[in-house]
Amino acid sequence: MSLSKGTVVGGGSVTGTVTLSCRTSKSVSVRLKGFRGVKVPASVRVAKRATSARFTIRTFPTAVTKRGTVEASLGKVRRKAKLAVTPSCRPVLSGFTAPGLAYAGDKLTGKVSLSCAPRTATRVALSSNRPSLAVPGSVTVPAGRSSANVVLTAKLAEGSQYVARVTARHGGRSVGRDVTVNPGLKSVSIPPHSDPNSVSVNPHFTGPAPASGLTVKVASDNPAITVPSTAFFPAGTYGGDIGRIQVRPVTKNTKVTISVTLGTRTLKASKVLIPPFDGTQGVSIHAAEPGDLYGLQHDLSYRVVLANPAPVGGLSVELKVKDGDPAITLDNTTDHISEGGTTAYFRLRTADVTRTTRTGLEATVLGAKASLPITIHPRLSGLSLPASVKGGTSFTGTVTLAGPSDVDTTIWLDPSGGVLNVQRSVIIPAGATSATFEATSLKVETPESAYISARLGGTETRTHLTVTP
16 A cells, blocks of 8 residues: 655645555455544445555644554555644744835835745735835735745835835734835936937936935947946936947947936937938028028028038038129138037128019038028118107108018017007018008107107117107
8 A cells, every 4th residue: 555645734635545466356345544633435445357446535634743554454464654644834924025225116026925835825914104115905825835926116206215114914913124215217318419419318317316326227229329337326416417428420320229227117218320421411501590681681690501410520611602692791601510510600791782682692511512592672771750740640650671672571660658659560562662651649748759660670770759749
């Protein structure tokens, strides 16, 4: 006779097997006998032409180990097997562990431990004294196991460092652990820059760095941008520029992703590096203030912009007026773009044109060319008003251009406060050089000085008059 195992926890079962020396021509009954604390059947029958049969031994929970023998007999032959029944597991909460440091946004793993592995699942209650460090209400230790993992979530909440206490409870016993939660990683950005290949990486935290500061891990997925492996931010800071970043030239558009990690949270930001300007990419000219120009304007700013950054050593940009038209005078005709830059700067002024003049600017850099058409209209040359008007009456004013424009021209009007009212604007029709407008004066008790201003483009003129009683 044999048993499937020699030791069993009280309440469990064991399989026994009786074996005959040969096959029989008829079924045979083998008597069985156990001991106190176990239950065995009175007999087990070996079927006809079989040599063995199995039976089940059942045990009962016990507080102490019980040892004995299970006996099988056939005629005068007896066979025995030893069996030990050990006490059943009565689990006690023996421990709870969790990381001592976390960061907002982290997911942590803790563990509850029992004194033994019970036959049935065991529920352990959990709680946190800070809602921002969330824990499940309970965790179940599976049957036959003595421990189970617990997921703790540090919420991505704004605020300073705090300490949360997490407590596990079971069977009247509790075990607690303190977890310090630092501000976490809120965002990571690569701010735009006028130089397309300029890179700065800015992590931002959910709160101020604690007294010990915060250290983030940094990584790049492409050697075109190299970054430090870590960056430290001192106490009180909410993030900032990582610094010590190097950018290498590329031969084609290259997307590079920078990863920043704090605790278990990783955020990424990407930058597309572009190859240096070689004359085959685009060039464009832009006005600081787009729109038509007028005569006698000065300090007008224009930019020549490369589609790609200047190569090592930089580039020289030339700007000229189309066909040398005297309607425009350039304050500078060349400018240098430094390595990595994309923009050259120019200033110009307009002549006192007496008719609408259409001309343009032409830029050249490394064989590439760009042009920008420019239209210059005659300027506002005058605003005439009566020298004096009587209060409470209407009067007429006239605005005049330096010459006819081929489009309608809107002149904006504005009176001095108090005694004059005037329409907001007056239109000088295309082909004309002047237009009149109506204004009114308020009644006054003593003579008062007033004025009306007229504005066109960047030019403004003001004419005074006296309002009399």
